[in-house]
Amino acid sequence: MGPSGSPQISGYRERLEDRVLSPLTTASRAYYLLIGILVLIIAWGIYAYTTQLRDGLYVTGLRDRITWGMYITLFVFFIGISHAGTLISAILRVSKAEWRVPVTRMAEFITVVALMIGALMPLIDLGRPDRVHHLFMFGRWQAPITWDILAITTYFTGSLIYLYLPLIPDFALARDRLGDSVSPFKRVLYRTLAIGWRGSPEQRRKLHVAMGIMMILIIPIAVSVHTVVSWIFGMTLRDAWNNPEFGVFFVAGAIYSGIAALIILMVVIRKAYHLEEYLTPKHFINLGYMLAALSLIMMYFNILEYVTEGYKLTGESEFGFNQLFTGALAPYYWFYAIGGLVIPGVIILIPWTRNIPGILVASILVVIGMWMERYFIVVGGLRTPTMPYEAADYFPSWVEWSIMTAAFAGFILIITIAVKILPVIAIWEVAEVHDEHELAARGRPIEAVPPPVTAAQPAGGD
Amino acid sequence: MTQKQSSPEVRDKIVTREEEAAENDRKFQLSRRQLLKMMGAAAAIGVAAPLVTKVMASSSESPAVALSGAESTSKRLRRWMMVIDLRKCDGCQSVDLPPQCTAGCIQSHFAPEPMEWIQVFEAELPGGGTQFIPTPCQSCQSPPCVNVCPVGATWTTPEGMTLIDQERCIGCRSCMAACPYDRRFFNWGSPPIPPEATFIEYHPERQTPLRKGVTSKCDFCVDMARAGRLPSCAQSCPNNAIYYGDFEEDLATNGDEVVELSKFLSDNNAYRLKEELNTKPRVHYIPGHGQDVGRDAYSKGRKDTVWPWKETKEGAKVWDRLGHRK
Numbered sequence: 001m002g003p004s005g006s007p008q009i010s011g012y013r014e015r016l017e018d019r020v021l022s023p024l025t026t027a028s029r030a031y032y033l034l035i036g037i038l039v040l041i042i043a044w045g046i047y048a049y050t051t052q053l054r055d056g057l058y059v060t061g062l063r064d065r066i067t068w069g070m071y072i073t074l075f076v077f078f079i080g081i082s083h084a085g086t087l088i089s090a091i092l093r094v095s096k097a098e099w100r101v102p103v104t105r106m107a108e109f110i111t112v113v114a115l116m117i118g119a120l121m122p123l124i125d126l127g128r129p130d131r132v133h134h135l136f137m138f139g140r141w142q143a144p145i146t147w148d149i150l151a152i153t154t155y156f157t158g159s160l161i162y163l164y165l166p167l168i169p170d171f172a173l174a175r176d177r178l179g180d181s182v183s184p185f186k187r188v189l190y191r192t193l194a195i196g197w198r199g200s201p202e203q204r205r206k207l208h209v210a211m212g213i214m215m216i217l218i219i220p221i222a223v224s225v226h227t228v229v230s231w232i233f234g235m236t237l238r239d240a241w242n243n244p245e246f247g248v249f250f251v252a253g254a255i256y257s258g259i260a261a262l263i264i265l266m267v268v269i270r271k272a273y274h275l276e277e278y279l280t281p282k283h284f285i286n287l288g289y290m291l292a293a294l295s296l297i298m299m300y301f302n303i304l305e306y307v308t309e310g311y312k313l314t315g316e317s318e319f320g321f322n323q324l325f326t327g328a329l330a331p332y333y334w335f336y337a338i339g340g341l342v343i344p345g346v347i348i349l350i351p352w353t354r355n356i357p358g359i360l361v362a363s364i365l366v367v368i369g370m371w372m373e374r375y376f377i378v379v380g381g382l383r384t385p386t387m388p389y390e391a392a393d394y395f396p397s398w399v400e401w402s403i404m405t406a407a408f409a410g411f412i413l414i415i416t417i418a419v420k421i422l423p424v425i426a427i428w429e430v431a432e433v434h435d436e437h438e439l440a441a442r443g444r445p446i447e448a449v450p451p452p453v454t455a456a457q458p459a460g461g462d
Numbered sequence: 463m464t465q466k467q468s469s470p471e472v473r474d475k476i477v478t479r480e481e482e483a484a485e486n487d488r489k490f491q492l493s494r495r496q497l498l499k500m501m502g503a504a505a506a507i508g509v510a511a512p513l514v515t516k517v518m519a520s521s522s523e524s525p526a527v528a529l530s531g532a533e534s535t536s537k538r539l540r541r542w543m544m545v546i547d548l549r550k551c552d553g554c555q556s557v558d559l560p561p562q563c564t565a566g567c568i569q570s571h572f573a574p575e576p577m578e579w580i581q582v583f584e585a586e587l588p589g590g591g592t593q594f595i596p597t598p599c600q601s602c603q604s605p606p607c608v609n610v611c612p613v614g615a616t617w618t619t620p621e622g623m624t625l626i627d628q629e630r631c632i633g634c635r636s637c638m639a640a641c642p643y644d645r646r647f648f649n650w651g652s653p654p655i656p657p658e659a660t661f662i663e664y665h666p667e668r669q670t671p672l673r674k675g676v677t678s679k680c681d682f683c684v685d686m687a688r689a690g691r692l693p694s695c696a697q698s699c700p701n702n703a704i705y706y707g708d709f710e711e712d713l714a715t716n717g718d719e720v721v722e723l724s725k726f727l728s729d730n731n732a733y734r735l736k737e738e739l740n741t742k743p744r745v746h747y748i749p750g751h752g753q754d755v756g757r758d759a760y761s762k763g764r765k766d767t768v769w770p771w772k773e774t775k776e777g778a779k780v781w782d783r784l785g786h787r788k
Contacts, residue, residue: 056650056652062650063785065785066785067648125634126634127676128675134630138613143636144636145636386643387643388586
């Protein structure tokens with residue numbers, strides 16, 4: 001559909017454009033205050049990191065027996081969050097779920113930002129960050145870390161493209177609509193990034209083809225990413241990590257925490273930018289159902305693992321069981337099991353808590369629970385003694401807590417800045433779907449699936 | 463062990479020739495590995511074209527580097543190994559000192575606190591009581607630590623020893639997660655070594671002086687073995703419980719007697735730690751709990767290891783292996 005729709009349709013479109021584009025031209029005092037606070041937190045985190053650069057990893061709570069802790073937990077956590085994104089939006093695109101259209105932009109954006117923060121974590125964890133170039137000079141294909149670098153850089157590149165493609169028509173819109181109401185920097189940015197988009201049928205065809213390729217490609221890439229992340233642990237001889245289902249468990253957990261992060265972001269943006277018309281309760285409930293389904297899948301994985309191992313209870317797994325269920329890691333485990341899996345599932349399945357506030361609470365619980373899960377997987381595997389010695393303990397130092405806080409602040413900061421530059425909803429896609437429904441409603445009153453409306457859309461109902 | 467501690471320079475001179483050969487050999491090995499890895503990395507990243515040409519040039523180095531120091535009299539490659547006779551190990555209860563293998567190792571390598579590259583674990587016996595298990599790097603022939611190293615900073619030499627290049631290690635600690643014997647040690651801060659240790663020229667076969675932010679461990683004292691001497695731990699054992707030998711010549715010695723290795727292992731039911739993991743260690747144990755030197759299995763406990771130097775390098779930090787801050 002070009003701009004030459006019927007008056008009715010362009011009325012909807014204009015309102016949509018105004019709503020979504022207006023945050024790009026204005027910023028409140030509260031916005032600058034938030035930016036200021038986030039920058040301060042990050043500055044504190046950078047200070048904490050400089051003490052680590054000076055004194056070495058000595059300033060962390062890590063020692064020889066538990067050599068990975070907070071940073072690797074955050075690495076797994078953020079790479080998990082990144083699956084919000086692309087994987088969800090690609091699956092919904094592939095399955096032609098129309099309700100996805102106002103959601104995909106934010107999902108894809110979370111992916112890119114979470115990858116930026118997540119990939120930073122192993123670098124912060126290095127004992128010798130000054131030698132990071134050794135990974136490229138002497139990299140070995142046999143090492144899981146090399147697989148990770150490859151998978152994550154591929155995923156990052158793919159996600160960036162996948163985020164950018166549907167942005168092109170919106171950049172063009174911003175270029176045409178916003179004019180002098182934005183800073184010269186943004187004008188140049190929109191003009192450049194719109195790469196001459198005019199919405200011609202040929203351009204539209206190419207864009208659809210490119211998006212069709214990317215949405216298929218990105219799914220196996222995303223699955224591979226969290227699989228090889230799990231292999232960092234799974235390829236060692238540690239009993240707690242010696243689990244063939246680890247890869248799929250990690251991927252499921254990634255999608256689970258990713259959806260939760262997406263819901264939280266949607267609630268905030270809906271509130272801040274008054275997007276109630278486009279982000280309706282239906283969107284939250286649909287995502288909530290996905291969350292509930294994944295909580296069941298996660299429970300199933302846990303049952304698989306703990307029943308098959310617990311029934312046999314070999315030497316090392318007995319220690320692992322004790323530390324998880326009653327020992328040092330029990331608070332983390334039970335928070336995850338009850339607060340991170342059961343309660344969110346129940347909240348979504350009970351009709352009178354199945355609303356936006358309820359789903360938001362469930363999502364916050366999921367995000368915290370999944371952080372705990374990453375933590376007890378990383379620390380628990382290392383804490384199990386491999387030789388006759390007393391189990392060590394780990395508690396993150398102030399440096400690690402500071403860097404964790406700064407990582408979250410960085411995550412929020414990038415999103416906060418980006419929502420003033422990028423339209424948070426894919427305007428052209430939302431309008432397109434709306435137009436189709438309008439036309440369908442006029443032509444065929446009670447038709448569930450709208451027929452293809454123009455030759456410019458080979459994918460039919462998309 | 464005191465004589466060794468006082469003469470690292472002498473040791474240097476003795477092993478210079480062998481070290482040179484080994485170093486040449488290593489350079490060759492690494493350059494080939496570098497080539498493959500770098501070509502891969504270049505393909506993946508797509509920016510490293512100049513590096514590839516450089517490495518391809520270096521790969522034309524002659525492969526005919528002698529392994530002179532690593533050869534046995536039969537001109538075949540040595541396969542160094544250890545046998546630890548637990549019947550003779552009483553955790554140094556009889557001499558009433560901290561385990562002397564550990565002490566000797568610490569003194570000759572300037573291993574910083576709290577590192578015990580050979581550590582004497584006290585393990586429970588099925589009928590109550592305990593046994594002592596001195597545990598150096600197990601020198602696995604299928605080493606999990608080498609597999610996971612992303613930069614080839616740890617590798618197996620032709621003689622079968624797993625070494626660490628502290629100048630290449632990036633400190634990711636994958637190898638520490640991978641080692642099933644807890645035999646890798648991280649330099650969390652600037653390591654607490656005596657100032658004189660910093661004058662020693664670093665070589666992967668002799669992990670001295672230690673660097674900050676990298677992994678270190680037992681190096682199996684191959685440099686000493688080539689010079690015809692026993693490793694520090696074997697020399698320091700008051701009960702001669704540690705035998706060092708060569709599978710290729712089928713001989714091992716504890717400094718007191720020379721044994722026919724294969725027969726010695728079989729006759730005494732030798733075993734290896736965590737055989738089920740298939741890491742194929744080069745360290746063998748003969749079951750026991752110090753009975754040959756008069757230890758009663760029920761007399762438990764050993765003295766804590768000490769790091770003898772009064773003075774440490776400036777800015778050095780001391781940490782606790784277990785994770786409690788000192």
